[in-house]
Structure formats: C-alpha cells, structure tokens
Amino acid sequence: MTILVVGGAGYIGSHMVKMLLGRGYGVTTLDNLSTGYRDAVLGGEFIHGDLADRTLLDKVFSEHRIDGVMHFASFIQVGESVQNPAKYYENNVVNTLNLLNAMVAHDVKRFIFSSSAAVYGEPIRVPIDETHPKNPINPYGRSKWIVEQILADYDRAHALKSVCLRYFNAAGADPDGQLGERHEPETHLIPLVLQAASGRRESVQVFGRDYDTPDGTCIRDYVHVTDLCEAHLLAMDRLLKGGSSAAFNLGNGNGFSVQEMIDTACKVTDKDIQVNDAPRREGDPARLVADATLARKELSWNPCYDELETIVRHAWQWEIAGSR
Numbered sequence: 001m002t003i004l005v006v007g008g009a010g011y012i013g014s015h016m017v018k019m020l021l022g023r024g025y026g027v028t029t030l031d032n033l034s035t036g037y038r039d040a041v042l043g044g045e046f047i048h049g050d051l052a053d054r055t056l057l058d059k060v061f062s063e064h065r066i067d068g069v070m071h072f073a074s075f076i077q078v079g080e081s082v083q084n085p086a087k088y089y090e091n092n093v094v095n096t097l098n099l100l101n102a103m104v105a106h107d108v109k110r111f112i113f114s115s116s117a118a119v120y121g122e123p124i125r126v127p128i129d130e131t132h133p134k135n136p137i138n139p140y141g142r143s144k145w146i147v148e149q150i151l152a153d154y155d156r157a158h159a160l161k162s163v164c165l166r167y168f169n170a171a172g173a174d175p176d177g178q179l180g181e182r183h184e185p186e187t188h189l190i191p192l193v194l195q196a197a198s199g200r201r202e203s204v205q206v207f208g209r210d211y212d213t214p215d216g217t218c219i220r221d222y223v224h225v226t227d228l229c230e231a232h233l234l235a236m237d238r239l240l241k242g243g244s245s246a247a248f249n250l251g252n253g254n255g256f257s258v259q260e261m262i263d264t265a266c267k268v269t270d271k272d273i274q275v276n277d278a279p280r281r282e283g284d285p286a287r288l289v290a291d292a293t294l295a296r297k298e299l300s301w302n303p304c305y306d307e308l309e310t311i312v313r314h315a316w317q318w319e320i321a322g323s324r
Contacts, residue, residue, distance in 0.1 A: 002025065002026035002064065002066055002067050003069070003236065004029075004030060004066045005017050005070050006072060007074070008030070012114065012228060014036070014041060016072065017044060018179060019233065021043045029041050030051075031047075031048065040179060051095035052091075052095050054098050058105070060102075061108065069108060069111050070236070071112065071114060076116075076140065078283075079187075081139035081140035088140055088143045092147065097150065100151075109159060111162040112163050112232050112236055114167065116144045117167065118136055118138065119134050120141075123285055127289045127291035128289065161239050163235035163238060163239060164247040165235060165295075166250065168222070168249070168290045169189075169223065172190075172222075172305060172311040173318035174225070174314070177318060177321055189220075191319065194315055194316050197271040198269075198320060200319075202274060204274070204276070206258055206262075206276070210280070211280075212286050215260070218284055218286060218287070219257045219289065220256065220258075221251035221252055222251075222308065223252055226304070226305060227303040227304060227306070231248070231250050234301055238299060246298065248292070249295060251291075262275060264308050267309070
C-alpha cells in the first residue's frame with residue numbers, strides 16, 4: 001500500500017511518514033515547505049509542490065499508484081486566521097478541494113483529514129463528544145468544518161470515503177528523538193514552556209488565572225503526536241477494509257491546566273521557568289477536554305503516551321538535542 005502524505009514535512013505529518021515507513025507502507029510526501037522542513041521527511045519519495053498547483057496534482061496521481069491520502073497541509077494559527085481569513089480559506093478549503101478533485105479524477109477513494117476541536121467552538125458541555133454542536137468561532141475552525149461538510153458531499157456524490165480526526169492539543173515528540181515541533185513562530189504551550197526552560201526564550205506567559213478551574217488557569221486535553229499518528233493508521237485501515245466515512249475526536253480525555261503543565265516542565269527539566277502573568281485572551285474557554293470514547297470503540301485506538309510527564313519528557317528530549 002502506498003500513502004500520499006500531504007504536508008508530511010510538518011510537525012504531525014513528519015511523525016506520520018516515519019510511522020508509515022516503519023510499518024512497511026510505501027510513502028510519497030507532498031509539501032511546499034512553507035512551514036515544514038525537508039530534513040524532517042525521513043524516507044520515501046519527496047515531492048516539493050503546492051496543492052494550488054492542479055497540474056502537479058494530476059501528475060502526482062498519474063505517475064504514482066496511490067491507495068490513500070493523509071492530509072496535514074493546513075494553516076493552523078487561530079489568531080492569524082482572524083486577521084487574514086482569505087489565507088485560511090484559500091489554503092485550507094480551496095486547496096483541499098483541488099486535492100479531492102484530483103483524487104476523484106484518478107479514482108482514489110480513501111482520505112484521512114486532520115480536523116480540529118475548533119469545529120465545536122465554545123463548548124456547551126465538557127467533555128466534548130462528536131455529537132456536540134458544531135459552531136466554530138474563527139476562520140480556522142470554520143475552514144475545518146467546511147471541509148468536513150465537503151467530504152460528506154463527496155462521499156455521497158463520488159463514494160470518496162473519509163475519516164475526519166478532530167485533534168484536541170497535539171503535543172510531545174518522537175520517542176526516539178528524531179522529530180519534534182519546529183514552528184515559526186511557535187504558539188503551542190509545551191514548546192514555549194520548554195524553550196523558556198532551555199534558555200531559548202526569556203519567559204512564558206500565562207493568560208489568565210481567574211478561570212473556574214482548580215488552580216484558576218485554563219485546562220486543555222493534550223494528546224501525544226505518536227498516538228495521533230497511530231489513530232491515522234487505524235483510520236486508514238478502517239477505510240482499506242471497506243469501512244464507512246466517520247469523524248472521531250482524538251484526545252486523552254484528561255485535562256491538564258496551564259499551571260500543571262508548567263509545574264511538570266519544571267520537574268522534567270529540573271529548571272526554574274520564568275512565568276509572566278497576562279490578561280485572559282478573548283475566546284479562551286476555561287476547559288477543553290475530549291470525549292474520545294468513539295475512537296477507542298470504533299478504531300480500537302488506545303493511546304500509549306497519555307501521562308503528562310511522558311509527553312513533556314519527549315518534547316524536552318527534542319528541545320535539548322534535536323531542535324534546530
């Protein structure tokens with residue numbers, strides 16, 4: 001089986017490429033390297049190109065026997081999506097349509113989509129399961145929800161089967177230390193905290209300490225990047241076996257507060273981390289925690305790295321030895 005990994009030079013995509021190769025899949029990676037890194041693709045064939053290039057997409061599917069597609073090539077910064085919605089709709093929606101149309105033209109019927117908990121918007125209940133209303137509150141979340149609806153239409157019209165995986169907070173790094181987060185700019189909490197621990201930045205900010213949580217800081221659900229990739233493999237296996245289209249939450253079901261994260265980082269790194277308090281950010285819910293029961297039941301997904309200390313330790317290993 002050969003899988004086309006779109007965005008395979010990025011954070012999650014590169015971990016996915018490594019796992020696919022390790023499980024014996026053929027892998028072709030397509031990435032424009034706008035946010036990814038060529039040296040993060042550890043094997044298989046690499047094609048430098050953009051989903052906006054329809055001619056290239058036709059060439060890729062014409063010249064390669066592709067059994068399924070995994071799509072990681074989305075822009076992900078919520079704040080930027082508010083400031084520049086066109087960028088997000090053009091890449092996350094229009095370019096995904098280009099990819100889907102190329103798949104339909106070349107009779108490729110299996111698609112795994114990196115979606116997001118952002119499709120739910122402000123939670124009306126926690127933990128959040130898949131039946132929770134979809135009411136995204138920013139262009140990033142709306143772009144993901146639009147694609148999910150397009151995929152339902154393409155299933156009906158073209159029998160293109162898909163699994164949408166709604167990540168909560170992707171975190172951690174390759175346990176072997178070969179890969180990790182390399183975002184510019186970095187916006188994710190764990191690498192920001194660890195960069196403060198390593199001295200690559202002076203401090204980390206905590207946005208609000210007056211939430212209705214035990215320690216007053218926001219609670220989030222962190223899921224290890226390797227466990228995310230395992231879910232992608234299980235989802236592709238579902239489709240390869242003739243399974244129906246579906247959407248699943250991916251999270252541990254355990255919430256950890258910002259302060260718990262900082263305390264854990266101090267323990268793992270044995271460093272004092274400078275913390276600066278800041279006002280709340282607009283749109284930050286007090287709690288975002290997944291109910292991933294459906295993924296566990298339907299995909300037989302069982303996260304291996306669900307302890308916060310393990311997630312932070314793997315990320316720290318990358319920060320001190322593998323980050324560029």
